[in-house]
Amino acid sequence: MIDRDQVLHVARLARLRLTDAEVEAMTGELSTILDHIEKIGELDLDDVAPTSHVVALENVLRADEPRPSLPRDVALSQAPDSDGVGFRVPSPGA
């Protein structure tokens, strides 16, 4: 179960501004899904290692050699707002 206050808290963590209708719907839907998910609480998993990688890989290394990266104008070309040298955003404190 998840309640309205938790939904609002999680939405803040996720940087989502939900409408009142979305908060209402999300509370019910997430509760239903979490009820289903909580079945894994029934399993005895005390001595089981968590999966970190499904196909075992040793340390993957490569030579540390300089390579060209995206030119700045290309990296900035899709930005909603740019000053030509960086991404432009409003002040966090505004």
Add this chain to the structure above:
Amino acid sequence: MSTADSFAAVFGSRPNGPTRPVEHTAAELVAAVRAGTLSPAEIWAEYAALAADDDLNAYLWRAETDPGADPAAPLAGVPVAVKDLFCTEGVPSAAASRILEGYLPPYTATVVQRLLDAGAPMLAKTNMDEFAMGSSNENSAFGPVANPWDRTRVPGGSSGGSAAAVAAGLAPWAIGTDTGGSIRQPAALCGIVGLKPTYGTVSRYGMIAFASSLDQAGPLTRDVTDAALALRHMVGRDVCDSTSTGHPEEIALPTAERLDGLRFGVPPELTGDGVEPGVRAVFEATLARIEELGGTVTEVSLPHSGHAISAYYVLAPAEASANLARFDGVRYGRRADGDGDLLSLYEQTREEGFGPEVKRRIMLGTYALSSGYYDAYYGRAQRVRTKIAEDFKAAFEQVDAIVTPTSPTVAFALGERTADPLAMYLSDVLTVPMSLAGIPAISIPGGLAGGLPVGIQLAGPAFAENRVLDVAHALEQAIDFRAEAAAHG
């Protein structure tokens, strides 16, 4: 030629063999180019015309000019449709999301580049569920895709546009991505072949990330031979994806006609209640065919697979919530102004840019990773994942392949599951276990139920793609789905 006509060309009878390009499989097109009976330009012209007439909403972008092709290249100019989840340089790549509408990537995904380098030009970008989250293609920001078998039904998802395009003859073949069934389930619902390779064999570089520990690209094709041919040119280690392994074997074109000496495991956990009667009948007929071809069928237990959906809907949303943090209106894609400060810019951009299912999964994943809940959800789900992988390892000590239906139902009606997210999630109950275990699995058409295709899923141990393809090929020959579809008319 209308989409209905090209669909008939794919599944109708052709007693004198293929004549027009649309009637050929991809491997047949390569052979025809080699033999000089078709040119890449003729193939392109036919498919460009078909793409222009797409009335299924399968395509989000179409190439306007023939890029030209080298007839001597391995794939001889046979064009490919590419899921909108792949970044393609200078070509819109939006993951079917408003938040990336109009985005033109500065680079091309490695797997797409490999196909281009092998001589397969890109024909179109295909519709999909937004950020690959869905099982019906109804979560696309650009509208649902119709199933060419029955336009009132879904094509499956998330690679719904790729599956519908191949089934309807709008493309010779396509590529998609599979996180919990997103290649196999739409392939099943559209009556074609879909292969999810072993995790890591195909590079994820340039594939817009959903759940990085599960995402894997693979082919959607008209037959098993085409799946092998495409996969051969997709696998490979990539310095840009440190989780990529390449494949230890050359992918061979399958030739098997018999299954003598091969042991097939049927897990009761994935073939019991919930599989609808029409699907069950086709599945049981398939088991009988396996025995006719010399294979043996035994029961093999996957005791934790009943918990796969629960584990998956912790792990995949958790990874998605982190991966989708990058869509914030700063570096690319849509931006909303918010209230003039940075925080509200982020929040408003994401509120306007993401659709309901994407928001739901971000919320679910953020909750599962939040302080106080991490161990109960993410930690436990990762342990369940280990148990599921161990179940498969133990099963493959006893059998060579595992066989199940791909989907518990045939294609369902548009709108049928959109109001019930959990019902939609359960569409993937038979495909998610293999994804969690990272193993290869293919869906092939097994027959028709009520005039709609039923998919059969065959899974093998990690890196056993050649075995899985061979088994699938032998079964495909015996099933002769094309003849059944043609007789059904």
